[in-house]
Amino acid sequence: MTTVNGAQALVRTLVDAGVTTCFTNPGTSEMHFVAALDAVPEMRAVLTLFEGVATGAADGYARMAGAPAATLLHLGPGLGNGLANLHNARKGNVPVVNIVGDHATYHARHDAQLQSDIETVARNVSGWLRTSARTEDLPRDATEAVAAAAGPPGQVATLILPADVSWGEGKRDGNGDRDGATPGTQAEPAQVTPPSGQVPESADLAPLVRALRSGEPAALLLGGSVCEAELAAAAKVAAATGATLLVETFPTRLERGAGLPPVERMAYLAEMASAQLEGLTHLVLAGAKPPASFFAYPDKPSVLAPEGCRLHRLAAPGVRSAPRLEALAEALGAADAAYPVQPAARPRPPTGALTAETVCQAVGAVLPEGAIVSDEAQTSGIFLPGATAGAPRHDVLSLTGGAIGQGLPVAVGAALACPDRPVLALQGDGAALYTVQALWTMAREQLDVTVVLLNNRSYSILTMELARVGAGDPGPRAKAQLDLSGPGLDFTALATGFGVPSSRPDTAEDFTAALAHALATPGPHLIEAVIPEIF
Incomplete structure (x- = not known):
């Protein structure tokens, strides 16, 4: 038997269970997990500057790898910061293993500044939820968390890790089994209201x-x-x-x-x-x-x-x-039935003004074989399906839960899961600002991600929705809540500040050339396309 602290046992168990990538934004309560990374070098830890990047990246990784990644989040507020992209993962049935640090069990009664009810926060997005009660339970708890996340169906599994459980010592043998463990505490599964009109699956065809x-x-x-x-x-x-x-x-x-x-x-x-x-x-x-x-x-x-x-x-x-x-x-007797397939076809490289339509045409004209497209272009992406229908085979990762701020983190995770494939993030300007910190992780990890930042200087989709919800004719104060032009955002400067090479072409021809160059050049790039609104 080998004696290790709980965090080392946890990280080793995750690796043994096939979870070899962890997206982190740690704090004091997670420092023993951080220290354990040197003892378990098989775990790749990827630092993010915001928890929403960590959770979205874990989502993108799992979509492409077909297996869960982990996150490391700091207490209830850290989990709260990552909640929107966990919501998207839940809606997409994507397997994610959340490790959320907590105060030491004996410290909780003092109601320190960061004390919160983590289980209540986690229950909103977690299909499986447990707070580890003892160090010796951690390997078992981690194994069950991974199995629960992987499903089927895939789901978010959250394991809450009190600091004293993390730093405590436990025994484990070479196969990762715990010695003398008893069941840990487990919260009730998340009570998500099922949609009305749910249709049962029938085994009889x-x-x-x-x-x-x-x-x-x-x-x-x-x-x-x-x-x-x-x-x-x-x-x-x-x-x-x-x-x-x-x-x-x-x-x-x-x-x-x-x-x-x-x-x-x-x-x-x-x-x-x-x-x-x-x-x-x-x-x-x-x-x-x-x-x-x-x-x-x-x-x-x-x-x-x-x-x-x-x-x-x-x-x-x-x-x-x-x-x-x-x-x-x-x-149906159709096992060998012939069916139509999409013929190979690309739009001509566009010329003239830079618009949402010409940006999408350029993507269709140069998209490489095997590309992964993280699509959060919002209204500016309505031309994309038609422009890329006959392009070489590619994957599209979409906004499964509707909570914006997913596109850049999902691109990070997809690039780490498939390092031999180019990743294209089509990103609206408003949504980009929710998780713009993902650019730093792209630069730090030198990921082959090309970001096309579609900047129409507005929440254009909300302009459309305001007209559809029957709220009357909007006045200037209402319109101001959807406007991002005062002051205008400079995404090339932002990208450069995060360490990502950037450009802002003015014409469709220059944009196409910049996109082709970025997709063919290793490392991250950002191309800002300043375009007019569609609506």
């Missing part, structure tokens, strides 16, 4: 086969991680039955491009999404939830499927749907 063969209008709605296997199986079903092939608005991961079956994404605007589903009698959910409006609007329905449309759950959210889709294709 016969009703689905009958529905799809009925000749009645039908569609398949794919969700979660939608890669080649899911697309191919779903395309076979669609080819054999005439069903429409759709993917949810914000999939966790979407593989697309030349040679893959084309799939139409559900529109963000509720009225446009309702039009996509209009007339359907059957909607098959493969890893997707029943479609609902992103927000409530006066006198508009929240449910997007047409009245009388029957929902069929083929695979639950967070579970890879390829096996079920393949089984459905087999049951």
Whole structure:
């Protein structure tokens, strides 16, 4: 038996369980974990300057690696700072292991300045939650946290680590087993209210086969991680039955491009999404939830499927749907069915003024094979799907939970998970400022991330929403809350200050050249595109 402190046992157990990357923003209570990194060099620790970068990077890493990363956060306030991107991870069923430091167990009663109820904060986003009570329990607790995060379905697992449990000594053998441990304290699982109209998954495919063969209008709605296997199986079903092939608005991961079956994404605007589903009698959910409006609007329905449309759950959210889709294709006699694929095609390199449309055309013109696109372009990205449909195969990581500030951190995590693939972060200006500190981590780690900063100097999506919610004609004080032009933001200066080379081309031609150069040159780059608003 070897005697080590709790933090060393914890880090070693995480590594042994396959968690070899940890995104950190530590404080005093986590210093023994920090010190343990030298004793366990297999754990790659990546420092971030803000907890929202750490949690978003862990999300991006797991989406591309297919396995969880860890975060190291400082007490309740640190967890609170990272909560928005943990919300996005929860909505995307992404596996993340949170290690959150806490005061020593005997110190909590003194209500020191940073004392808080961490479990209450964590419960909002955590499918699994535990406070380790004893040092000797830590290896077991860590192993269970990793298993819970990995799922299926993937989820956020939060392990709260009191300082005295971290610095205490425990015994462990060479296999990471704890000696004489008893169960630690475990909080109740997060009580997340399920969406109304939840559809149970059916093991019997016969009703689905009958529905799809009925000749009645039908569609398949794919969700979660939608890669080649899911697309191919779903395309076979669609080819054999005439069903429409759709993917949810914000999939966790979407593989697309030349040679893959084309799939139409559900529109963000509720009225446009309702039009996509209009007339359907059957909607098959493969890893997707029943479609609902992103927000409530006066006198508009929240449910997007047409009245009388029957929902069929083929695979639950967070579970890879390829096996079920393949089984459905087999049951339909379509296992060998031919299906259309997206032909290779690129837009011409754009010329003239720099606009949202010409920026997206430039991306389509030069996007390299195997690129990973972290898409938080917001309104400026509406031209991207069309411009990149026939580009070389690439992955798109979207804003799964709608909490902005995800794009730059997710790009960090994706680049660390796939160091041999170029990462392109398409980033709106307003959302960038939530986690702009991610630029520093890109520079520190010399990540191959190209940031295209679409700067229209406004919260443009909110300008659109203000017009849609029935709040009347906005006056100057209302409009001022959506305006980022006084003073204007200089993202090239910000990037340079964080150590990332940057440029601000003025024309579509210069932008295309800068983008091609950045994607072909190792290390991080930021290209600021000052463009007019669309709305």
